[in-house]
Amino acid sequence: GAVVSQHPSWVICKSGTSVKIECRSLDFQATTMFWYRQFPKQSLMLMATSNEGSKATYEQGVEKDKFLINHASLTLSTLTVTSAHPEDSSFYICSADRQDPREQYFGPGTRLTVT
Amino acid sequence: AQSVTQLGSHVSVSEGALVLLRCNYSSSVPPYLFWYVQYPNQGLQLLLKYTSAATLVKGINGFEAEFKKSETSFHLTKPSAHMSDAAEYFCAVSGGSNYKLTFGKGTLLTVNP
Numbered sequence: 001g002a003v004v005s006q007h008p009s010w011v012i013c014k015s016g017t018s019v020k021i022e023c024r025s026l027d028f029q030a031t032t033m034f035w036y037r038q039f040p041k042q043s044l045m046l047m048a049t050s051n052e053g054s055k056a057t058y059e060q061g062v063e064k065d066k067f068l069i070n071h072a073s074l075t076l077s078t079l080t081v082t083s084a085h086p087e088d089s090s091f092y093i094c095s096a097d098r099q100d101p102r103e104q105y106f107g108p109g110t111r112l113t114v115t
Numbered sequence: 116a117q118s119v120t121q122l123g124s125h126v127s128v129s130e131g132a133l134v135l136l137r138c139n140y141s142s143s144v145p146p147y148l149f150w151y152v153q154y155p156n157q158g159l160q161l162l163l164k165y166t167s168a169a170t171l172v173k174g175i176n177g178f179e180a181e182f183k184k185s186e187t188s189f190h191l192t193k194p195s196a197h198m199s200d201a202a203e204y205f206c207a208v209s210g211g212s213n214y215k216l217t218f219g220k221g222t223l224l225t226v227n228p
Contacts, residue, residue, distance in 0.1 A: 004158075021168040032214075042220065043205065043218045043220045044205070044216075044218045046215070076149040093158055097214055102165075102214065103161070109156070109158045111156065
């Protein structure tokens with residue numbers, strides 16, 4: 001099956017710093033990628049839809065200036081958590097939308113811990 | 116608008132027993148429905164999906180689900196549980212082909228030897 005990778009798989013950063021997470025579709029092109037956030041023992045919450053070559057679409061309640069999304073190529077989307085705080089600690093998962101055949105593939109996730 | 120309700124945050128079965136994980140949905144348009152499995156600290160793996168074709172959908176690892184429009188349900192079943200089935204299971208809905216997924220809260224399946 002198709003493969004989506006995320007890097008890093010885990011990261012620890014200090015409060016106030018910024019962290020960039022990469023999401024790559026390794027064997028197909030994805031004009032659309034999605035970013036999710038998952039708190040411990042909870043479901044995935046969609047944060048934003050990342051569209052190649054255009055601005056991301058953020059879900060209600062998600063701060064676009066805090067969670068910067070860039071989808072500069074058909075195989076790479078990045079999520080930058082700016083001025084991170086301990087409450088941003090979470091598991092971040094991306095997915096890439098393949099068109100033919102149509103299916104959404106998930107990355108393995110990135111565990112962010114802000115100290 | 117769409118939503119998913121998974122009944123039972125935790126289901127425990129014995130190895131070899133029937134697995135039944137419940138999912139009810141609401142959608143303002145004909146839905147696409149999905150079941151995903153998540154192992155600890157990993158991403159999601161698609162088990163099966165319903166996209167308006169056959170109402171009984173067979174997936175990987177012996178799982179299947181039946182779309183019942185009248186009951187707005189898409190329950191996941193497996194005839195005989197295996198220890199390796201222990202994981203978190205998520206039901207998800209999208210409004211047709213836009214593939215923007217709304218997830219249920221998840222059901223943790225434990226399998227007892």
